[in-house]
Amino acid sequence: MGQNILIEHDAACTVLTLNRPEKLNPLDWSTVRELKEAVNQLGAGPPVLVTGAGRAFCAGGDLTGYIGLYKRPEDFRAFLFDFRDMLVAIERSERIFIAAINGACAAGGLELLLACDIVLAAQDAQIGDAHLNFGQLPGAGGSQRLPRAIGSLRAKHLMLSGRFLSGQEAMDIGLANEVVPGSELMPRARAFARKLVEHSPGGLRGVKHLVNQGMGMPLAEALEFEIDYVHRYATTDTDATEGLRAFAEKRQPAYRSFKG
Missing domain, CATH: 3.90.226.10 (2-enoyl-CoA Hydratase; Chain A, domain 1)
Incomplete structure (x- = not known):
């Protein structure tokens, strides 16, 4: 470098x-x-x-x-x-x-x-x-x-x-x-x-990916893309469940490290 x-x-x-x-x-x-x-x-x-x-x-x-x-x-x-x-x-x-x-x-x-x-x-x-x-x-x-x-x-x-x-x-x-x-x-x-x-690494990554990729698609295709991505995130990424649990338990969420 x-x-x-x-x-x-x-x-x-x-x-x-x-x-x-x-x-x-x-x-x-x-x-x-x-x-x-x-x-x-x-x-x-x-x-x-x-x-x-x-x-x-x-x-x-x-x-x-x-x-x-x-x-x-x-x-x-x-x-x-x-x-x-x-x-x-x-x-x-x-x-x-x-x-x-x-x-x-x-x-x-x-x-x-x-x-x-x-x-x-x-x-x-x-x-x-x-x-x-x-x-x-x-x-x-x-x-x-x-x-x-x-x-x-x-x-x-x-x-x-x-x-x-x-x-x-x-x-x-x-x-x-x-x-x-x-x-x-x-x-x-x-x-x-x-x-x-302070936010979820997976959530930040998801927002960027959804917007950047979706902007290059027709709206109908982008809406399907959003559903598929959000479904996968909510059902496989532990940060999605952790955010809800933290809200229910009235505590700060313990999201995964930004290194992983």
């Missing part, structure tokens, strides 16, 4: 920090591979916070590096697949991913945000697509995830205009769940993670 990503573990969360602050934490090919490896190695466990070092979350890709990649079409295709696979790994992970947007979040940074489950933004964050500001197009799922998150009209407006949103504006259109002062962002993200750890 290189040093483009810093990894910190504690009982409540894992923190993945993009760590090239002098370049505003670009998602160049080496960083994408490093982040992909980090995500794939996580396994089951408590929530994951994703943030950026310095004054940016992630300002996008390595624009200078793209010039060389475009001259090597097969390498560029391989980069796009690595980027896509890294974001899909986040979506398919059993862990809950919380994006803590501490500053500039553009292009590839926005695509990373969209793959996460929860988004907390600083008030002075700057969030936008911005690909067209440099004659580029989103290639890691941005043109597909963004309209699913905020609707096609808003998504096209954000992509075509290239404008940036404040944290509050992002929350107003559904790109963020909470907005806090910048100095409170990481304490709030850690507190949110600690609250999640």
Whole structure:
């Protein structure tokens, strides 16, 4: 593992920090591979916070590096697949991913945000697509995830205009769940993670799986999928019964460890 990503573990969360602050934490090919490896190695466990070092979350890709990649079409295709696979790994992970947007979040940074489950933004964050500001197009799922998150009209407006949103504006259109002062962002993200750890690991995993998988299905199919999943969870996962027993016995539930 290189040093483009810093990894910190504690009982409540894992923190993945993009760590090239002098370049505003670009998602160049080496960083994408490093982040992909980090995500794939996580396994089951408590929530994951994703943030950026310095004054940016992630300002996008390595624009200078793209010039060389475009001259090597097969390498560029391989980069796009690595980027896509890294974001899909986040979506398919059993862990809950919380994006803590501490500053500039553009292009590839926005695509990373969209793959996460929860988004907390600083008030002075700057969030936008911005690909067209440099004659580029989103290639890691941005043109597909963004309209699913905020609707096609808003998504096209954000992509075509290239404008940036404040944290509050992002929350107003559904790109963020909470907005806090910048100095409170990481304490709030850690507190949110600690609250999640109080819930059932199986339940958290189930909510993420139901929503992410169901969104790609027609409604009738998704409703059948939900019944099958919930039936299996309720009849096989001990956390489901433990939650009910704890309620009946007026005590805190003793759910399974996040390590298992």
